[in-house]
Amino acid sequence: MGTYAVDADDLTIYGEEEWGDGVKNMSSICMSFSMIHSDGFFSHSNPLHYSVPLLLLQFALASSAILLTSQLLKPLSQPIFVSQILGGIILGPSVLSRSSAFLKNFFPLRGFVVLDILSSIGYMLCFFLIGVQTDPWILMKINKTSSTIGFFTVAVPMFITQAYSYIIPKILPVETTIANFLPAIAQAESVLSFPTIAFFLSELRILNSDFGKLAMSSSVVSGLFSFLLTTLAVLSHQSIGDNFKMLATISTGVLVAVVIVFAVRPAVLWMIKKNPPGEILKESHIIALLVGVLVTGFCCQATGLHIYYGPLILGITIPAGPPLGSALMEKLEFSTSWILMPIFFVKNGMMIDIFDIKFGNFMIVLSLALLGALGKFIGAFITSLLSGMPLMDAITLSLVLIAQGLMELGLFKMSKYNKAEDKETFTIMCISMLIITGILSPLVKQLYDPSRRYAAYGRRSVMQSKWEPELRVLVCLHDHHDVPTAIDLLEALHPIKRCPLAIYLLHQIELVGRATPLFISHKLSKRPSSIAGPSEQVINAFRCYEESRNGIVSVHPFTAMSPGVTMHDDICFLALDKRTSLAIIPFYKLVRSDGTIDSYRNAGKIMNKNVINQAPCSVAILVNRGFLKTPRLSLPSWSLYRVAILFLGGDDDREALAIAERMCGHSKIRLTLIRLVSGNYMNENAERRADNESLSEFRHCMEGNYRVMYIEEVVMDGSGTIAVIRSMENSYDLVLVGKNHDPESPLVSGLKDWNEQPELGEIGDILISADFMGNTTILVVQQQPSKVEKQGNEKCKNLLEECLVGDDKIPF
Numbered sequence: 001m002g003t004y005a006v007d008a009d010d011l012t013i014y015g016e017e018e019w020g021d022g023v024k025n026m027s028s029i030c031m032s033f034s035m036i037h038s039d040g041f042f043s044h045s046n047p048l049h050y051s052v053p054l055l056l057l058q059f060a061l062a063s064s065a066i067l068l069t070s071q072l073l074k075p076l077s078q079p080i081f082v083s084q085i086l087g088g089i090i091l092g093p094s095v096l097s098r099s100s101a102f103l104k105n106f107f108p109l110r111g112f113v114v115l116d117i118l119s120s121i122g123y124m125l126c127f128f129l130i131g132v133q134t135d136p137w138i139l140m141k142i143n144k145t146s147s148t149i150g151f152f153t154v155a156v157p158m159f160i161t162q163a164y165s166y167i168i169p170k171i172l173p174v175e176t177t178i179a180n181f182l183p184a185i186a187q188a189e190s191v192l193s194f195p196t197i198a199f200f201l202s203e204l205r206i207l208n209s210d211f212g213k214l215a216m217s218s219s220v221v222s223g224l225f226s227f228l229l230t231t232l233a234v235l236s237h238q239s240i241g242d243n244f245k246m247l248a249t250i251s252t253g254v255l256v257a258v259v260i261v262f263a264v265r266p267a268v269l270w271m272i273k274k275n276p277p278g279e280i281l282k283e284s285h286i287i288a289l290l291v292g293v294l295v296t297g298f299c300c301q302a303t304g305l306h307i308y309y310g311p312l313i314l315g316i317t318i319p320a321g322p323p324l325g326s327a328l329m330e331k332l333e334f335s336t337s338w339i340l341m342p343i344f345f346v347k348n349g350m351m352i353d354i355f356d357i358k359f360g361n362f363m364i365v366l367s368l369a370l371l372g373a374l375g376k377f378i379g380a381f382i383t384s385l386l387s388g389m390p391l392m393d394a395i396t397l398s399l400v401l402i403a404q405g406l407m408e409l410g411l412f413k414m415s416k417y418n419k420a421e422d423k424e425t426f427t428i429m430c431i432s433m434l435i436i437t438g439i440l441s442p443l444v445k446q447l448y449d450p451s452r453r454y455a456a457y458g459r460r461s462v463m464q465s466k467w468e469p470e471l472r473v474l475v476c477l478h479d480h481h482d483v484p485t486a487i488d489l490l491e492a493l494h495p496i497k498r499c500p501l502a503i504y505l506l507h508q509i510e511l512v513g514r515a516t517p518l519f520i521s522h523k524l525s526k527r528p529s530s531i532a533g534p535s536e537q538v539i540n541a542f543r544c545y546e547e548s549r550n551g552i553v554s555v556h557p558f559t560a561m562s563p564g565v566t567m568h569d570d571i572c573f574l575a576l577d578k579r580t581s582l583a584i585i586p587f588y589k590l591v592r593s594d595g596t597i598d599s600y601r602n603a604g605k606i607m608n609k610n611v612i613n614q615a616p617c618s619v620a621i622l623v624n625r626g627f628l629k630t631p632r633l634s635l636p637s638w639s640l641y642r643v644a645i646l647f648l649g650g651d652d653d654r655e656a657l658a659i660a661e662r663m664c665g666h667s668k669i670r671l672t673l674i675r676l677v678s679g680n681y682m683n684e685n686a687e688r689r690a691d692n693e694s695l696s697e698f699r700h701c702m703e704g705n706y707r708v709m710y711i712e713e714v715v716m717d718g719s720g721t722i723a724v725i726r727s728m729e730n731s732y733d734l735v736l737v738g739k740n741h742d743p744e745s746p747l748v749s750g751l752k753d754w755n756e757q758p759e760l761g762e763i764g765d766i767l768i769s770a771d772f773m774g775n776t777t778i779l780v781v782q783q784q785p786s787k788v789e790k791q792g793n794e795k796c797k798n799l800l801e802e803c804l805v806g807d808d809k810i811p812f
Contacts, residue, residue, distance in 0.1 A: 062342035077442040079203045088349025119347045122340025127308035130195045131315020145387045150221025157375025161186030184420035189372030191226035194219045196405035265317040352427045369432035373402045396448040404433045460617035463658040465581040472502045474583040485624045494666040495552045505557040507535040517562040535559040568610035576616045587623040608759045623778035645736040647675040649691040652738025655783035670707045678746045718750040730774045739782040
């Protein structure tokens with residue numbers, strides 16, 4: 001037998017009729033350690049009477065309830081936190097545990113001990129992961145605007161709610177108990193935490209948008225100001241002896257933080273240094289850090305601090321991103337979020353009984369919570385407008401800063417533990433949190449569309465860049481395997497002195513172990529960063545290419561670390577900021593020379609789709625079917641690079657043709673233009689006239705170029721198109737094709753039904769899945785949709801003659 005001390009308020013769910021009159025006054029639970037493992041039904045043993053099978057069933061119920069709730073709320077765009085709270089409430093006395101049979105069998109009093117311990121461990125690990133995802137350098141990004149917004153987002157609601165808590169008992173009949181709790185409730189509803197805002201923005205997929213970054217830096221100011229106000233409020237309401245205890249606790253907290261920063265962090269950095277670059281972190285290092293989490297939690301409990309404090313500080317001191325931060329998130333996040341934390345939310349739900357709430361008290365506390373949310377909105381909205389922010393962005397930012405989450409729930413529980421509120425008040429505050437957060441998420445998604453800033457941008461395409469002195473290209477890479485193919489493609493664009501090439505290189509790293517995205521300019525950054533380490537190999541290859549081209553090519557390298565669902569935003573932002581005409585992005589699947597396709601970039605599919613839909617310039621998806629060790633075109637030993645363009649018609653094919661025009665002047669390139677013409681579809685519409693005009697311009701500009709060949713194939717249907725593609729077997733090193741084609745055209749009839757990769761279009765999908773294409777690189781082009789102002793042939797010839805026509809001339 002053993003005993004376990006508990007908070008009596010946590011046990012009020014176990015009513016007198018089932019457990020006796022003394023249960024509400026209990027401060028300890030007595031349990032037997034002999035009933036751990038069940039012998040099974042066949043031995044006439046009820047498994048629910050034993051600790052292990054009971055715990056396993058509780059795990060299953062908790063995770064299933066949250067999973068079911070999240071799926072039901074998915075159409076309403078609700079964050080996972082809402083599902084977690086509701087899942088706990090469903091299993092609690094408000095719904096299922098209202099049945100004494102369900103409560104007695106699945107959540108009996110004897111199982112409360114294990115439930116409480118595991119929820120504390122889950123809570124501790126959760127705060128450790130919050131720390132891992134928190135960027136301490138966000139403090140360096142705080143400016144006057146974020147400081148002003150962050151200060152007034154807390155100051156305004158604090159003033160309004162405190163005034164309300166003082167006035168309302170004087171004008172309305174309020175119970176004395178609730179009236180005494182109102183100042184503490186007002187304070188809890190006015191504070192703000194940075195991790196909550198970061199998680200909320202991440203779930204909305206706007207974490208690395210402009211106002212998202214402003215929201216995070218503002219929330220840091222709000223969090224620091226909230227901590228200061230909370231500390232002062234606690235000290236002002238305590239006696240001298242209690243103040244001494246409070247100051248001793250704060251001093252201990254500072255000491256623990258100092259030890260972790262100056263003793264543990266150097267050891268962590270040493271582990272990272274010993275790990276070979278680019279390799280997965282050793283398992284022993286992960287285990288050592290997990291032990292560190294447990295030890296810091298123990299030290300905090302032993303010194304009177306909260307159990308999550310040490311793990312939180314430890315997580316913050318761990319360098320974010322790969323290799324350590326990402327590895328920790330991959331190892332711990334799933335088990336913590338879906339196994340341990342559901343137990344925490346079930347335990348939380350056991351303390352929430354909506355039937356114990358008095359309507360009058362509910363309205364008073366709810367109005368105070370809503371007033372706090374309104375105060376946050378007013379404080380953030382007015383200061384945002386005064387800072388020059390657009391109206392819709394100011395509204396969205398203000399709504400985001402109202403969000404509440406796990407940190408606020410922990411504050412509510414802490415207030416309840418410290419008797420600053422009772423069980424009824426805690427229940428109302430949790431319901432108020434659900435109402436506020438549940439309304440916010442769909443509102444923010446409806447009001448803020450991060451793609452609209454790109455949609456309003458003027459047309460940028462390779463066709464338009466014909467009349468500009470410099471071609472600006474954004475090249476996005478995920479790893480070094482695509483570097484040789486990318487450099488080949490850029491060299492094929494034939495940069496010369498009169499038509500130079502500006503390359504904006506973006507090395508993208510999927511963000512796992514960090515709450516704050518990073519965007520590093522390697523030419524502007526004067527301070528070395530360990531985060532840029534994975535980009536070194538990629539950047540050095542492009543810098544060598546830049547040096548070999550003697551000023552004709554300029555490379556501007558960047559590294560972006562962001563969540564997979566928002567990686568496209570970095571691409572669109574950089575394309576917009578640098579006014580690029582073409583963005584080259586890698587295909588998210590690995591296509592081998594035999595046509596087999598392996599998924600290996602989980603975030604790439606979302607990125608490909610979003611870039612295609614939102615990019616402020618033309619987009620080319622680069623499909624690398626053969627990993628070459630060195631770029632081909634940059635080596636003198638390579639005398640020929642065979643390029644083909646499949647032309648079926650449409651804006652995208654005309655954009656691919658414009659790219660091909662740039663390649664024709666390169667002395668090592670032999671280009672073949674294959675035009676497919678339908679034998680039974682001769683409708684002379686505007687689209688067909690535009691195709692003919694573009695081809696006429698191309699023929700006119702290519703007069704006298706030995707290395708350009710024109711082939712016209714007449715086909716009757718989609719099967720004829722496939723036959724033409726098969727005739728290209730192992731004949732080319734690079735094939736260009738447009739993404740979209742007229743769905744009514746016989747050239748693509750029946751192909752859409754077999755399209756497994758919609759990001760590539762019908763023809764692109766056939767090209768990458770064909771085993772007969774060998775190591776051929778595929779470039780699928782989409783022109784930025786917009787109305788084109790037609791340009792004359794003479795202007796084309798005058799400005800592009802030197803760029804596009806080589807020394808060898810023969811009639812086209």
